Amino acid sequence: MAVAVTFAVHGAVTGSFATRIPWLQEHLGAGPGELGLALLAPAVGSLVTMPMVGRLAHRAGVRPATRLLIALWCVMLALPPLAPDLAVLWVTLLVYGAVAGMCDVVMNAEGIEVEQRLGRSIMPGLHGMWSVGGLVGGAVGVLAAQAGVDARVHLAAMAAALLAVSLVAGPSLLDVRAPAGQAAPPRFVLPSRGLLVLGLVGFCAVFGESAAQDWCGVYLTQVTGASPGVAAAAYTGFAFTMAAGRLFGDLVVRRLGAVVTVRTSGLVAALGAGLVVLTRTPALAIAGFMLIGLGVAAVVPLVFAAAGNAARTPSEGVAGVATISYTSGFVAPSMIGAVAAVSSLPVSFALVTATMLAVGLGAGALARRPPAQEPESAAVA
Numbered sequence: 001m002a003v004a005v006t007f008a009v010h011g012a013v014t015g016s017f018a019t020r021i022p023w024l025q026e027h028l029g030a031g032p033g034e035l036g037l038a039l040l041a042p043a044v045g046s047l048v049t050m051p052m053v054g055r056l057a058h059r060a061g062v063r064p065a066t067r068l069l070i071a072l073w074c075v076m077l078a079l080p081p082l083a084p085d086l087a088v089l090w091v092t093l094l095v096y097g098a099v100a101g102m103c104d105v106v107m108n109a110e111g112i113e114v115e116q117r118l119g120r121s122i123m124p125g126l127h128g129m130w131s132v133g134g135l136v137g138g139a140v141g142v143l144a145a146q147a148g149v150d151a152r153v154h155l156a157a158m159a160a161a162l163l164a165v166s167l168v169a170g171p172s173l174l175d176v177r178a179p180a181g182q183a184a185p186p187r188f189v190l191p192s193r194g195l196l197v198l199g200l201v202g203f204c205a206v207f208g209e210s211a212a213q214d215w216c217g218v219y220l221t222q223v224t225g226a227s228p229g230v231a232a233a234a235y236t237g238f239a240f241t242m243a244a245g246r247l248f249g250d251l252v253v254r255r256l257g258a259v260v261t262v263r264t265s266g267l268v269a270a271l272g273a274g275l276v277v278l279t280r281t282p283a284l285a286i287a288g289f290m291l292i293g294l295g296v297a298a299v300v301p302l303v304f305a306a307a308g309n310a311a312r313t314p315s316e317g318v319a320g321v322a323t324i325s326y327t328s329g330f331v332a333p334s335m336i337g338a339v340a341a342v343s344s345l346p347v348s349f350a351l352v353t354a355t356m357l358a359v360g361l362g363a364g365a366l367a368r369r370p371p372a373q374e375p376e377s378a379a380v381a
Helices: 002-019 021-028 032-060 062-076 086-118 123-146 151-172 193-223 228-247 249-256 258-278 282-296 299-310 314-342 345-361 376-380
Strands: none
Touching (some): 002 021, 002 086, 021 032, 021 086, 032 062, 032 086, 062 086, 123 249, 123 299, 193 228, 193 282, 193 345, 249 258, 258 282, 258 299, 258 345, 282 345
């Protein structure tokens, strides 16, 4: 329960901030290009720091690292609206993303430790709680924006409330320490060859997720001629099936196993992406995006779980694989736009169909394998 609450708090911070980005743009008088550059900073911060967090978890322990980073993540929510100009905002969001990425790694490592103790799948459900937290944070943000509440007041209040929740849940997290004598991981963890394949499966899954999330509304209006209200329903449907797929994904994993679940998920998502490519009617396009959401829902949580089980420690496995997987969220939206610019949006979503098929083909990488061992010479020493 404590780690589920931690995931929900992390999602709520993300959802709260996302709703006040228009306020930030208006407050700072930023153009679309300037705002886009500022919003690039969190991705840069995350990608740079995620491979470094393994050593922190090793030295401090997973629970202290998770408690510290989720608390810092809540505090960071209050800082972006205080930025006086775009330069300060960029630096603030760089740190914001760094804390977010490191917290993501350690809380996933904590979830994997709990899953190992329970002996049953819980990672999709934990990511489902992240989605629930994001929806709650987003809903509160929408209400605050509609009521004209200053973002500085709104985000400070949310930061305080979420910090209080995280402090209450923190002591109940599982306390995991590195065994005495175990060598510290490198300062910058790069994935092994086996984890690289898992990272590529995660990369493909996040590619489909990011492409659908960022482009579904545009696709509905430009390709199917849908009204703005109907186009907005595409994202709602996508987010709903993704959250539902995560919350109920554990039941599927316990019945079918991780490999079959990911293979089936890839095929479902590919079917949805193919429907998006072929259809020109709003209802069928929305159905396609909902299938993509359902298909990718459980893939990344299961990839993280497999990486944590295969590596020497969960934090090392998640750090390397998360870096590869989340890079896709940075690449996918721009790649879809670039392909659409030289051809069309349906052609660009054929690329999504291909990546979803790759998820299914790469599912065998999730077969459970023993953790990586220390070299024999180091063990003898």
